[in-house]
Amino acid sequence: MKLRHLLSVLLAATLVTTSCSSGGDDEAAVDDVLGDPGDCIVVEMSVSSEKIELLTDLAATFNESENATVDGECVFVRPQSKASGGAMGLLLDGWDENTEGPRPVIWSPAASAWGSILNQRLADDGREPMVPDESSQFMLTPLVIAMPEPMAQALGYPDTPIGWADIFALATDPQGWASVGHPEWGPFRLGKTNPNFSTSGLNALIAQTYAATGKTDGLTLEDLSDPEVQAFAQGIESAVVHYGDITMTFLNNWYRADQRGTALTYASAVAVEEKSVIDYNQGNPDGVLDPGEEARPPEIPLVAVYPNEGTLYSDNPFFILEADWVDRQQAEGARLFEEFVQQPENQERVLEFGFRPGNPEVTIGTPVDESNGVDPNQPQTLLQVPEPPVLVQLLENWDEQRKEARVMIVLDVSGSMGEDAQPGGGETKLELAKQAAIDALDEFKDDDIVGLRVFTDQMGWEGNFLDLVEPGRIGDVREQLKNEIRGLQPLNGTPLYEVSGESFNQMVEDYDPARINAIILLSDGVNDDGDRSDDPQQYQDLLALLEDTTQGENSVPVRVFPIAYGADADLAALRGIAEASNAALYDASDPLTINKVFTAVVSNF
Amino acid sequence: MKRLLALVVAVGLVLGAIAIRGWASGDSGDEAGTGNEATPDGAITIVCDADLEAVCHELELSVDDVTVRVEEAAVTAEALSQANTGAADVDGWLVSQPWPGMVAERRDAAGQVPVLGSPSAALAVSPGVMVMDRERQRVLAANCGGEITWECVGEVAGDPWPVVGGEEAWGEIKPGEQPPDTSAGLLILGQAASSFFGTSDFASNDFSADPAFRPWFEKLARSVPDYTPPAGTPLQQFLVIPASYDVVGALEAQAGPAVASSRDRDRLTIAYPSPMLSAEVVLVPTSPAVSGESLVERLGEERLGEVLAGQGWRVQGISLAEGLDPDIDVGDSAPLPGAGVLDALRSLWIEVVR
Numbered sequence: 001m002k003l004r005h006l007l008s009v010l011l012a013a014t015l016v017t018t019s020c021s022s023g024g025d026d027e028a029a030v031d032d033v034l035g036d037p038g039d040c041i042v043v044e045m046s047v048s049s050e051k052i053e054l055l056t057d058l059a060a061t062f063n064e065s066e067n068a069t070v071d072g073e074c075v076f077v078r079p080q081s082k083a084s085g086g087a088m089g090l091l092l093d094g095w096d097e098n099t100e101g102p103r104p105v106i107w108s109p110a111a112s113a114w115g116s117i118l119n120q121r122l123a124d125d126g127r128e129p130m131v132p133d134e135s136s137q138f139m140l141t142p143l144v145i146a147m148p149e150p151m152a153q154a155l156g157y158p159d160t161p162i163g164w165a166d167i168f169a170l171a172t173d174p175q176g177w178a179s180v181g182h183p184e185w186g187p188f189r190l191g192k193t194n195p196n197f198s199t200s201g202l203n204a205l206i207a208q209t210y211a212a213t214g215k216t217d218g219l220t221l222e223d224l225s226d227p228e229v230q231a232f233a234q235g236i237e238s239a240v241v242h243y244g245d246i247t248m249t250f251l252n253n254w255y256r257a258d259q260r261g262t263a264l265t266y267a268s269a270v271a272v273e274e275k276s277v278i279d280y281n282q283g284n285p286d287g288v289l290d291p292g293e294e295a296r297p298p299e300i301p302l303v304a305v306y307p308n309e310g311t312l313y314s315d316n317p318f319f320i321l322e323a324d325w326v327d328r329q330q331a332e333g334a335r336l337f338e339e340f341v342q343q344p345e346n347q348e349r350v351l352e353f354g355f356r357p358g359n360p361e362v363t364i365g366t367p368v369d370e371s372n373g374v375d376p377n378q379p380q381t382l383l384q385v386p387e388p389p390v391l392v393q394l395l396e397n398w399d400e401q402r403k404e405a406r407v408m409i410v411l412d413v414s415g416s417m418g419e420d421a422q423p424g425g426g427e428t429k430l431e432l433a434k435q436a437a438i439d440a441l442d443e444f445k446d447d448d449i450v451g452l453r454v455f456t457d458q459m460g461w462e463g464n465f466l467d468l469v470e471p472g473r474i475g476d477v478r479e480q481l482k483n484e485i486r487g488l489q490p491l492n493g494t495p496l497y498e499v500s501g502e503s504f505n506q507m508v509e510d511y512d513p514a515r516i517n518a519i520i521l522l523s524d525g526v527n528d529d530g531d532r533s534d535d536p537q538q539y540q541d542l543l544a545l546l547e548d549t550t551q552g553e554n555s556v557p558v559r560v561f562p563i564a565y566g567a568d569a570d571l572a573a574l575r576g577i578a579e580a581s582n583a584a585l586y587d588a589s590d591p592l593t594i595n596k597v598f599t600a601v602v603s604n605f
Numbered sequence: 606m607k608r609l610l611a612l613v614v615a616v617g618l619v620l621g622a623i624a625i626r627g628w629a630s631g632d633s634g635d636e637a638g639t640g641n642e643a644t645p646d647g648a649i650t651i652v653c654d655a656d657l658e659a660v661c662h663e664l665e666l667s668v669d670d671v672t673v674r675v676e677e678a679a680v681t682a683e684a685l686s687q688a689n690t691g692a693a694d695v696d697g698w699l700v701s702q703p704w705p706g707m708v709a710e711r712r713d714a715a716g717q718v719p720v721l722g723s724p725s726a727a728l729a730v731s732p733g734v735m736v737m738d739r740e741r742q743r744v745l746a747a748n749c750g751g752e753i754t755w756e757c758v759g760e761v762a763g764d765p766w767p768v769v770g771g772e773e774a775w776g777e778i779k780p781g782e783q784p785p786d787t788s789a790g791l792l793i794l795g796q797a798a799s800s801f802f803g804t805s806d807f808a809s810n811d812f813s814a815d816p817a818f819r820p821w822f823e824k825l826a827r828s829v830p831d832y833t834p835p836a837g838t839p840l841q842q843f844l845v846i847p848a849s850y851d852v853v854g855a856l857e858a859q860a861g862p863a864v865a866s867s868r869d870r871d872r873l874t875i876a877y878p879s880p881m882l883s884a885e886v887v888l889v890p891t892s893p894a895v896s897g898e899s900l901v902e903r904l905g906e907e908r909l910g911e912v913l914a915g916q917g918w919r920v921q922g923i924s925l926a927e928g929l930d931p932d933i934d935v936g937d938s939a940p941l942p943g944a945g946v947l948d949a950l951r952s953l954w955i956e957v958v959r
Contacts, residue, residue, distance in 0.1 A: 112833075112836070116833050134836065134837060135836060136836065136837075137836050137845055140845065140846065161773065161774045216776045216777050216779075216830075217777075217830045217831070308773060308774040309776075310776050310848075313846060315836065315846075317836070358845060360841075360844035360845050360863070360867045360868055360869070361866045361867060361868060362868060363868040364868060379848050380772070380774040380775050380776065380848055381774065381775055381776030381777075381779075381848050382776075382830075382832075382846055382848040382849045384830050384831065384832060385832070385833060387833075
């Protein structure tokens with residue numbers, strides 16, 4: 001994947017995250033909290049989502065303070081949430097204020113590496129850098145390997161250092177956990193996010209590559225072409241459960257599995273930020289407590305393994321951009337806010353969110369402590385972020401080394417898919433979904449196996465579905481898939497449960513343990529097979545089938561990733577299907593987001 | 606109103622850019638080459654080395670009609686070395702020795718007339734130190750025969766810690782040094798080379814005369830991790846992320862107060878490696894017709910001393926800032942290597958690292 005392609009994917013991923021999870025709400029919430037800037041000097045800020053709440057609070061306090069003045073004029077800091085890679089893409093390709101909100105004066109991605117990549121890309125285009133040479137670090141959290149405590153103990157935790165080499169050994173041992181005396185835990189299962197989308201995924205990829213070389217800095221292109229380094233990477237990837245755009249998918253699934261008593265067979269280890277381990281152990285796996293939700297610690301806590309080969313930090317830098325839209329007063333106002341957030345009383349607040357303070361004068365205390373499975377005295381060594389050309393090559397190599405997938409795309413072609421995507425006409429939902437599916441096919445690796453199934457009822461097909469393309473190597477069938485998708489027409493009802501179950505059974509029957517096995521299930525409506533009376537029973541039977549098959553010691557992990565498409569999709573039912581198979585629901589309630597959502601779904605493979 | 610302000614700002618920025626261009630090219634329009642006459646009561650502009658940024662901003666706030674500009678000493682030195690006559694837009698340079706001496710030697714070698722006036726007497730002093738984690742310091746000291754020197758650090762830099770008896774999880778032995786573009790960076794490099802030669806009285810031809818020097822120097826220089834983009838100096842990075850370096854070179858003025866207020870102060874130790882070399886802050890006029898003492902008088906000697914002492918520098922007659930060891934006698938410092946020698950050492954660093 002070329003860097004430009006990577007950036008567009010990152011951008012898409014960001015927008016998906018923003019539109020599907022909380023981004024839109026964030027912006028509304030920010031305006032509610034901060035109010036009207038009036039005639040003040042406005043310092044727009046783009047921040048990664050994990051710190052939007054904290055920085056909005058701090059901005060509100062700062063904006064009211066006497067220190068928020070430049071040249072006698074008041075300063076008004078206004079953060080907005082944008083995921084790191086997405087903001088980088090916007091800064092690189094042109095930030096459209098009409099669709100993306102105001103251009104930032106301060107950019108605070110999750111990690112400094114994003115700034116390096118931005119400047120490199122600008123330089124490649126013959127443009128001036130935007131990110132300054134130096135920056136302050138607002139708050140930090142290291143990348144760790146999260147493991148259920150009993151599993152880590154089986155590897156010698158906490159006395160024996162554990163690292164990527166141990167992961168490699170377990171991942172490539174045919175006996176899996178039996179090799180260390182725990183056959184009941186089955187094979188070693190690793191959770192890693194897609195490095196094209198996620199800072200954690202990118203840092204994990206860098207860290208495992210350093211581990212393969214024995215270095216802690218100076219990773220080179222020659223290192224990447226070393227057959228031993230490549231074999232190490234493939235060994236690690238072979239244990240991956242699935243990828244994905246955000247670590248929350250793993251943590252939420254792990255937590256649900258814990259509640260069912262199957263945490264040890266869902267995943268053995270997941271590469272996440274240290275703060276996620278804290279959130280998980282506090283009973284808040286995704287770091288967000290919804291209204292009425294109560295944090296309940298898991299039965300089996302996670303522990304943070306700091307890889308003995310070294311790790312990297314998400315350091316949340318404050319970049320005061322050197323851009324033509326930033327004037328002197330805004331830059332000065334930004335510096336005032338930067339100083340404000342570094343004040344000890346404000347830095348202590350980052351601890352509330354499980355981060356380490358960027359101000360070295362502020363003690364790292366609760367909750368970054370042993371009671372939450374983390375160690376403030378770790379990590380013991382820091383890895384250097386590779387030079388941008390090495391990073392790009394690393395990502396290209398990963399595209400070849402990542403675990404192959406076996407995926408069935410199941411598309412709803414019911415009559416409702418023929419409705420307009422937006423009130424007032426334009427393209428239909430099916431037309432938008434077709435284009436999104438066609439575009440997403442390019443994200444698959446050539447050796448992935450992909451098939452296409454469509455479903456509706458009253459067509460006289462066997463089972464209310466039709467296999468338009470039998471599963472095959474996508475490098476051979478990509479054009480066939482695209483042609484079939486282009487030809488789809490909206491037809492009759494939505495036999496969602498029946499087709500979900502039958503598709504799942506077929507994938508289980510053809511399960512390939514060497515691949516990620518999954519179904520992408522797109523539907524825009526509720527189950528409608530002509531008989532509503534048995535819907536509840538059908539649904540319960542479906543969930544039981546999914547849970548019984550995908551969970552536990554002898555599970556056959558086929559994941560179902562539903563896309564809830566359009567406002568009438570049965571979000572609750574689809575979420576249940578996702579959770580029952582330890583996958584994730586993707587919300588495309590706004591049909592215009594389907595392209596980005598499809599890209600995010602395919603990031604799991 | 607905002608538009609008017611924006612216009613004023615824009616004009617100011619343009620004029621500033623023109624002034625800087627004039628500095629760099631030497632196109633000051635000051636044909637006589639006498640620079641500005643520093644008048645005791647007039648407004649003055651001081652260019653400060655980046656390591657003295659906090660000192661200068663405090664001066665700007667507390668002394669009337671003083672404007673400061675902060676940049677790395679190497680940038681100022683380069684501009685002054687190439688200027689045809691003088692620097693029209695600044696009156697003085699607050700920096701540590703031997704940077705002014707390096708400018709003088711470069712100009713002399715190029716057959717150019719002097720551009721700097723006589724420096725003030727040393728306003729403040731700060732020795733070069735090492736900051737380390739206590740446990741790693743103990744392990745390394747045992748390997749170094751009891752006392753850690755830069756010579757010893759250079760010998761093992763980049764090696765895995767188990768080679769010297771440390772833990773595998775500590776990774777490689779990572780020295781942390783600022784690039785030799787500032788007061789601290791150049792002093793620590795000079796201290797390291799002095800450690801290797803066993804004296805600060807060495808010459809640039811010793812770099813090749815001693816066949817062991819170059820490999821030692823390359824090992825040291827190339828083992829300094831390059832965290833990009835940097836979050837401040839290696840010391841600042843180390844205090845935020847202790848795992849980033851193992852042995853950090855810095856001025857005592859930087860390290861003493863910062864370590865004393867650090868959350869990790871109980872785990873950290875400051876060592877004064879041998880030979881002791883100290884940075885001396887001077888104020889240098891950017892015109893040969895002006896004396897450094899007159900600029901000091903304009904800024905207020907007492908005020909200058911207070912500000913420097915408040916930022917961790919040792920100033921005679923003023924009590925030490927928190928974190929500075931009162932038992933250290935900077936009078937024991939070895940003389941600095943010659944300005945030209947340090948300039949050559951810096952060039953060698955650039956050749957090896959960049």
